[in-house]
Amino acid sequence: MGTRVSYPVEVKMKAIEMRLAGIPVKEVLATLTIRNHSQLKTWMKLYREGQLHRLEQPVGKQYAFGKGPQYETETAKLQVENRYLKQQIEVLKKYAELERTWFPK
Known part of the structure; x- marks a missing residue:
């Protein structure tokens, strides 16, 4: 290719x-x-x-114009972003916990 x-x-x-x-x-x-x-x-x-x-649009990113998540207010958009970031933090905490079991001191 x-x-x-x-x-x-x-x-x-x-x-x-x-x-x-x-x-x-x-x-x-x-x-x-x-x-x-x-x-x-x-x-x-x-x-x-x-x-x-x-x-x-860049190569491989041929998406429809104006498509994607639409939010009614700025507050709603920020709430979704906040929830996403909290989920990321939780995943990192779980990973750190698992890493401690893999490599005991």
């Missing part, structure tokens, strides 16, 4: 502009040193669907 390449948004937009101007795919790939024509095809699809925000 090959190495993933992350292209800057400017390169992606330039490739889209070149294709819209009628420049052949091979020439766009050679000019901008893009590895695969399917990548250009994906960018064009995102452009046509109006999902330009997805061009800014």
Whole structure:
């Protein structure tokens, strides 16, 4: 399996502009040193669907815009974060307890 390449948004937009101007795919790939024509095809699809925000997402992180947990208030968000951090502390305490049994002094 090959190495993933992350292209800057400017390169992606330039490739889209070149294709819209009628420049052949091979020439766009050679000019901008893009590895695969399917990548250009994906960018064009995102452009046509109006999902330009997805061009800014890093490799492997193609998530839907505006998705994820929504909180009604800032307080609710902080309560969830507080609960998560307390759980992390509890896990670390349990690990420290187990570690004492593994390596007695």
